Amino acid sequence: MATLTVWKFSNADGAEEAVRTLSSLTSQELINVHDAATASWPEGKKKPKTRQANDLTSSGAFGGAFWGLLFGMIFFVPLLGAAVGAATGALSGALSDAGIDDGFINRVRDQLTEGTSALFLLSSDAVVDRVKDAFAGSDMELISTNLSAEEEAALRAAFAEEE
Template sequence: MATLTVWKFDTPEGAQSVESSLLELQKQELIQIVDAAVVSWAQGETKPRTKQLRNLTGVGALSGTFWGMLFGLIFFVPLLGAAVGAAAGALGGKLSDVGIDDDFIKAVKSEVTPGTSALFLLSDHAVVDRVKQALPTGHAELIRSNLDSDQEAKLREVFAE
């Protein structure tokens, strides 16, 4: 089963900078990246920039529509029109079935702020210790995942070491 994790970085460039590390981990078969996207929010900007990391993903990649709707729910809801808002509400109900609920959205929205960035990573079969070693020390923080609470606690524990 694929896991969606959101990693916060303390600079606007931080999330983008791990792309090459993730590619290397994938080549070593230490993680299978189903899809990935980056949110970068420069200081002083009113909203973040988003980018799907297509060169990391394979056949199972999600569409840009998925990321667009998810990021719309998290970052741009006040800007959406009524028709798009209704569609987002319907999508929100479906997303809650896979662990993307109001709590997930609120957590990400409160953590990803101007001056930071985030990596949204849909992955499978990760060797967590090796993935942790590849991320910049002290600069990546797991802010949310769709794992159950026990699994998420174990993941946080590994990355806290």
């Protein structure tokens, strides 16, 4: 079963540094990264910069549509008003069915602020002690975690890319 975790870093570069660490851990087969994305909000910028971390996986589990919707709901929908928010209702329902509800969205939105960054990680099969050691000394905080098998299947189904 995969786990979706969101890690907050106290600086705008922390999530990108974590991606490099995860890349090393993946090559050592200490964690299986299914998909990942980062959000970085440098000081003085009006909004965060988001990026899918394609370098960690051969192909993203969810693809850009999932990350685009998730980041849109976290960072942009509150700014655009109710009309746009209503248009995303069906899609946000798919997220909610997968355990990504308003509480999740609000926790991430409230904690990812100017000068910080976050790593959004879908992973499994971590050798926990080794992964923990690799991140020792990192100034990071777990915001949210855990998808059940059913939630993961619902999320994959909702965002499966057409081939």
